Amino acid sequence: MLVKSPVHAMSSLDKIDLNSLLTFAAVAEAGGFTAAADRLGTTKARVSLAIGRLESELGTTLFSRTTRRVTLTEAGEALQARCVPLLREAQTVLAEVAEGEGAELGGTLRLTASVDHATQSLAGVVAAFAARHPRLQIELRTSDRVVDLVKEGLDLGLRMGWLRDSSLRASKLGDFDQYLVTSPAYLERHPAPQTPEDLADHTWVALMLLPTPLTWTFTRDDGETRTLRMNAPLRTDSAGTLRALLRHGAGVSVLDQLSAEASIARGELVRLLPEWRLPRGGIYAVHPPGRHVPAKVRAFIEFYKATAPCTGAAPAA
Structure with a gap:
C-alpha cells in the first residue's frame, strides 16, 4: 500500500480549492447533489465534479451515493463537523470586513425555533427584522424537535425550556412561567x-x-x-x-x-x-460552536430582546 509522506500530503492539500469545500457543505446540508446545485445556482454536473475532485485530493470518500439518496461517510461527517463551521465563520468575517461592521446586513440568516414559539411571537419579530434589513435573506425553520445546528447549517436556534447540550454556546434572552x-x-x-x-x-x-x-x-x-x-x-x-x-x-x-x-x-x-x-423555563439564543458570532446574528438577538415578549414560548426539550 502506498502511503503519502507528510510533505506530499501537505502539498496536495495546498491545491484544494476552498470553493470545493463550499460545494461539499451545500451537498451535506441539502442532502443531495441536485438540491445543492439549486442552492448554489449551478448545475448538478458541476457539483458532482467538484465533489469528485475534492475526494480525490483528500484521498477519501465523503459521500455514499445510491440511486435514491446521498449520505455522508464517516470521513464526510468528520469534515462537516470540524471544517464547515470554520468555513462559515471565515465567510462571515470576510463579508463583514468587506462591507464594514456598520453596513446594511446582507447574506442569509438561518434560524430555527419550535412551531409554537415561531407562530406565537417569533414570526412577528422576524417579519419586522426583515423589513428593517431588505438585503438580508431569512430562513425560519420550525420543528418541535431539537435540531443539530451544525449539521443543518443554521446560524441561530431559539430554544425554550431547559438546555441539555453543553457543547453549544447559549445566551439567555428571558424567562417564562x-x-x-x-x-x-x-x-x-x-x-x-x-x-x-x-x-x-x-x-x-x-x-x-x-x-x-x-x-x-x-x-x-x-x-x-x-x-x-x-x-x-x-x-x-x-x-x-x-x-x-x-x-x-x-x-x-x-x-x-x-x-x-x-x-x-x-x-x-x-x-x-x-x-x-x-x-420557570428559559428562552435561549443558541449558537453553533466557534469563536465568532456573525453581525447578522448579533443584530437579530438584540432586535429580539428589544421587541419580543420575554414570556413567548412553550416548554420544550
Whole structure:
C-alpha cells in the first residue's frame, strides 16, 4: 500500500480549492447533489465534479451515493463537523470586513425555533427584522424537535425550556412561567383540585418533549414544595396538540404562560392551583460552536430582546 509522506500530503492539500469545500457543505446540508446545485445556482454536473475532485485530493470518500439518496461517510461527517463551521465563520468575517461592521446586513440568516414559539411571537419579530434589513435573506425553520445546528447549517436556534447540550454556546434572552390548566368542560365532569396531591385523581396529559414530562415540583409562597409523579394515559409530542387536547376537555396539564393566558382570556382554559408555582423555563439564543458570532446574528438577538415578549414560548426539550 502506498502511503503519502507528510510533505506530499501537505502539498496536495495546498491545491484544494476552498470553493470545493463550499460545494461539499451545500451537498451535506441539502442532502443531495441536485438540491445543492439549486442552492448554489449551478448545475448538478458541476457539483458532482467538484465533489469528485475534492475526494480525490483528500484521498477519501465523503459521500455514499445510491440511486435514491446521498449520505455522508464517516470521513464526510468528520469534515462537516470540524471544517464547515470554520468555513462559515471565515465567510462571515470576510463579508463583514468587506462591507464594514456598520453596513446594511446582507447574506442569509438561518434560524430555527419550535412551531409554537415561531407562530406565537417569533414570526412577528422576524417579519419586522426583515423589513428593517431588505438585503438580508431569512430562513425560519420550525420543528418541535431539537435540531443539530451544525449539521443543518443554521446560524441561530431559539430554544425554550431547559438546555441539555453543553457543547453549544447559549445566551439567555428571558424567562417564562408555567401554568397548570384545564378546560371548563373538564371541570363540569370533575371537581377542581384543591392541592397538588388531588391531581392523582385527575387525567394528566403529558408533553413528551419535556425532559421529565411526568414529574412536577410545585412550590408555594411560604416555601413549601411538593414533588409529584403523574399517571398520564394521554401523551403527545406537540405543544400545539397538547393545547388543543386541553381545550377539548381531555384532562389537566401545564402550558407556558403566554399560551395559557391567551386561552384563559378567551374562556377556553382555566388556571388551577394559582397559589402553587411551577419551575420557570428559559428562552435561549443558541449558537453553533466557534469563536465568532456573525453581525447578522448579533443584530437579530438584540432586535429580539428589544421587541419580543420575554414570556413567548412553550416548554420544550
